Amino acid sequence: MATFGxxxxxxxxxxxxxxxxxxxxxxxxxxxAQSITAxxxxxxxxxxxxxxxxxxxxxxxxxxxxxxxxxEKTLTLNTTAAWFTFxxxxxxxxxxxxxxxxxxxxxxxxGSTARMLRDDDASVNRWYVSATYSDTWGDLPASDRxxxxxxxxxxxxxxxxxxxxxxxxxxxxxxxAIASTRKLTFPKIAPLRI
Numbered sequence: 362m363a364t365f366g367x368x369x370x371x372x373x374x375x376x377x378x379x380x381x382x383x384x385x386x387x388x389x390x391x392x393x394a395q396s397i398t399a400x401x402x403x404x405x406x407x408x409x410x411x412x413x414x415x416x417x418x419x420x421x422x423x424x425x426x427x428x429x430x431x432x433e434k435t436l437t438l439n440t441t442a443a444w445f446t447f448x449x450x451x452x453x454x455x456x457x458x459x460x461x462x463x464x465x466x467x468x469x470x471x472g473s474t475a476r477m478l479r480d481d482d483a484s485v486n487r488w489y490v491s492a493t494y495s496d497t498w499g500d501l502p503a504s505d506r507x508x509x510x511x512x513x514x515x516x517x518x519x520x521x522x523x524x525x526x527x528x529x530x531x532x533x534x535x536x537x538a539i540a541s542t543r544k545l546t547f548p549k550i551a552p553l554r555i
Contacts, residue, residue: 365389366463366513370400370442371480375489375510377401378410378474381501383464383488384510385419391519393452397431399465400478400511401445403438410470412436414447415498416514419460419486422501426461428453430498442478446515455516462486462501463512468494478511485509 366386375382397414413433415425431447455461467475479487486504 362395362515363390363392363518364513364515365461367480367509367511368513369480369511370444371478371509371511373479373481373508374402374404374476375479376404376474377412377465377467377477378408378469379467379491379493381464381466381488381490381492382477382479382510383417383462383490383501384479384508384512385460385462385486385504386513387458387460388455388514388516390457392455392516393519394429394449394455394514394516395452396446396448396515397463397465398444398446398513398515400442401436401438401465402442402476402478403440404473404476405440406473407437407439408470408472408475409437410435410468410475411494412445412447412465412467412475414463414465414512416453417462417464417501419462422462422503424500425498426453436475438475452517455514461514462488463510463514464488464501465510465512466492466494466498480509480511481507482509483507
């Protein structure tokens with residue numbers, strides 16, 4: 362497995378209840394998305410409600426990509442930020458070196474309000490769109506702000522599913538095994554006479 366997005370729980374937060382919170386990140390290679398993970402908390406006390414995520418292509422914000430909507434979960438949040446993972450029922454296809462928008466959305470729920478964590482970053486497009494929670498994702502407007510929401514996508518790279526660090530570890534293990542065979546000695550065997 363591999364990931365792209367922002368895997369740090371930010372120090373800032375934005376309302377998620379009836380808001381679509383999203384940031385744009387680049388997928389470095391072809392693959393199949395498995396899930397989206399987001400850092401969430403309650404604004405105060407606790408919050409309980411429904412949350413789901415989606416992935417859009419930055420070049421087409423009219424709707425999520427094909428199969429790009431995750432499962433919906435019922436969550437109970439408190440004031441301590443934590444990671445929550447939302448799986449894709451049917452894994453969508455990702456393209457190499459393509460900009461995607463990772464988006465989360467929550468309903469009104471009960472208690473306080475849901476919030477998603479973020480950090481400032483002037484180089485990253487960010488969305489903060491007021492939208493009453495519903496069954497239909499619909500489109501996203503053009504981004505009018507910047508910042509990194511704490512949200513990332515986990516995917517399986519095409520062609521075997523080994524990310525580079527894992528592949529290198531297997532290579533080193535194989536190299537060690539081959540090198541160890543050079544130390545083996547075998548007894549001499551007398552020629553067989555018939």
